[in-house]
Amino acid sequence: MTQTRIQPRPRTPQSDADASTISGGGPTTAMRVIVPLQGVVQGRGGLVLGSVIPCALFYLLQFYLKRRHRPGPTPTTPPPTLPEAAEGSPPPVHRVQTRSTISPRGSNGQAHVSYRANSIAKQIDTPYYIGLKKASVDPYDEENNPDGFFQLGLAENLLCVDLVQDWIVANAKNSIVGGDLSISGIATYQPSDGLMELKVAVAGFMSRVMERSASFIPSQMILTAGAASAIEMLSFCLADAGNAFLVPSPYSPEDIKWRTGVEIIPVPCRSTDGFSLSITALDRAFTQAKKRGLKVCGIIISNPSNPVGNLLNRETLYSLLDFATENNIHIISNEILAGYSCESEEFVSLVEIIDSEDFDRNRVHIVYGLSKDLSLIGVGMGVIYSFNENVLSASKKLTRFASISAPTQHLLISMLSDTNFVDKFIKTNRERLHRICSEFVVGLKRLGIECVKSNAGFYCWADMRWLICSYSEKGERKLWDKLLNVAKVNVTPGSSCHCIEPGWFRCCFTMLTEKDIPVVMERIAKVSEVCKSHS
């Protein structure tokens, strides 16, 4: 919990709409009116009426809202129209409407591009992506580029890259091709959801990393080319386009909505609660969604949470399961950072709870990945772990769109089966992470910046509310901008994480070395001193 006494004020509806356009998540203000109407009409008039009437109303509402909006773009809002739409046609819709003209051809004769593509184009201007790009193009290097950017927006774990490198240099050649394994063994078509040997190795690894909180059955696993694929696939299996998931906010900036058409309903967590999830808030969000005619298919939680780093304890997990059972919905638990709980609190996997109690297993699905735990950057490997046979069967078919390449699978089998390496790695990783985390947090504290006490994860959730000139998203954006362009430190602003309270920033420290930390702090100090003197 933070020391400062600022009362968190929820954002105004207007800035909320702005927030959703910046971060590309959450429904627009317009949708909050349209969606319940669609729900009502669809119930009576069927799909056609259910599409046509809300569409007509939507355009009327658009017209009305356009007049209410602030004239001209502000620093906090991206340009409201896309190049094609600038010629006067209505802006693209964030929903699936099959029969309406959504994005008419631009008058410059360019062939149509889908609304899904347009919604991505809109997001390119969000701070999250701008910052990532800037920092990766001109990265800091102690010798070669001392004025470069520090990348604190990308949650890649570089702390133990040396261990992985050493292992690969010593072992990779034999593990991929060579020995008994000829090219024809790995070149040909493989089961798209991953080799059984890899599933066995991953099951063992997951169990080890979670300190044997649970054991995992390989045949209930689906392997895909990355954790993002895993979550997207689950969304495709559990929800139709236009349905919704409840997600406690703040949550990770990466979006799953683009292709699935699924709505994310943020369930705000507050600094006064240490950003922990309250079932009351969940219930409220669920009821509100229902009133608006949105079908909620499930809850997506991250445990530990991203960006705050909280662990969900047993009671919360039980309450979540009760809630899901009562409302007959799914739970997706993203346990990708499970390997990082500190000694003070124990990590409990949802799988462990399911194992021990009599809950309906068909509604629980875990997502896991290797890139964080094994510093295996760029070796995307995601895991879907489910007890639901239908979900497993559908996901398996979907893996043909995102399978892991065979040589990578063989490399991973080799690596994960090397128990000496794995044990050494996990231990060293934890030590180094703990050290960097403490130093970073202490460094920030010296500047007067407090972080939420995190039990896990690669980031700290930093309280910079007292540094922003106006307690609003605009103020937060200004600070982010200064940090990026003056201090040349890329951090992720809370708005990109859909946080309802302005002034919080996610700082990821796993791409730093201990030597970097004083430099980073010096840079941040430049900005914080200036802000202090202004406030």
Add this chain to the structure above:
Amino acid sequence: MAIEIEQPRVGLSKIAVSKTHGEDSPYFAGWKAYDENPYDEFRNPSGVIQMGLAENQVSFDILEEYLEQHAEEASWGKKASGFRENALFQDYHGLQSFRKAMASFMEQIREGRAKFNPDRVVLTAGATAANELLTFILADPGDALLVPTPYYPGFDRDLRWRTGVNIVPIHCDSSNNFQVTPQALEAAYKNAESLNIKVRGVLITNPSNPLGATIHRSTLEQILDFVTIKNIHLVSDEIYSGSVFSPTEFTSVAEILESRSYKDCERVHIVYSLSKDLGLPGFRVGTIYSYNDRVVTTARRMSSFTLISSQTQQLLGSMLSDEKFTGNYITKNRERLRNRYEKMVGGLRNAGVECLEGNAGLFCWVNLSPLLENQTRESELAVWEAILHRVKLNISPGSSCHCSEPGWFRVCFANMSEKTLEVALKRIQSFMEERKITSG
């Protein structure tokens, strides 16, 4: 005392329960028969020979040799210092070196007749993902892509399942060797209009699967003119471009764009993959090459859901950049495929079976219509079953490829050894002789 309360079953999405994945069709059912009783030269000489899988195994030895000689570079060993650098890039951009290698490989296949810019290369986990991704980007749910028939059965799943987009067929027939005509294009477009469906593009496979033939340059020009007039997109799936027996017989849509000085090129997108030409489907390497900036940016972002591991990129990048190796590989591969094709066609002709004249790919488009009782889909499937269960060959019926004329079958020849091919041809010969005796 506890009362058994029946738990309400928790719901799944329409996509999860739909059959659009198409895995219940004969195309996939034949594979099941093969899995249950696979042919093996020594251990199961009377098993089912798999001729329904378009996989290229004829040039493995060349790859093996290269990998053995260059194992160091292939793994991360030599580039240890680059490890950290690679880590700082964003996953979905892909390694610059690998994109360069892909671009140069694609240029080499087209013998330099077209140039490819590495910054327009978007990486996906296989061409399956590339086609689906392009569909997500170019069309909204309920819209349609026009696809010439017969087409690859997987398109029904790849283009429609998750995207909600329709396929409206462009009907082609044997009267002109199944080439696309302007009339057929127009008819398909009007058909979509009459169903109130918006057409967003045309998707062609060049060289064609299942025909095993390249598209004539003049036809490509006509297709390009058509999409320009209708202001829609053109997706050219060129995954068999490196498997054309004679390089001069293949014209890529990229070449036509170059000859038109890239005028109006933003509507064109090329799909490529290493699965067929290099015989590496297990590596899951696909690309989208788009001349449209927005499509490139969007596809790149969406490719985060279908990544190629940087380790795989590293492994293949050095190989693809080695122009001496790739030049040699492409030439040898073409030659071996042509030899296989000629063997296949010769053997079939001896058995009294005719094929469409082909010049590319890993398969023949075979005409078995004389065997059909009636010129209907049912008769075709009856023949297919007979061939599967009596002759023990799994071949793909034209109806799975949406061919408008019954009696055509796709028969693959590159996914087996030459000996196995000979066995398959002998079986076909015996089968045909039997038929002559029984009917004669």
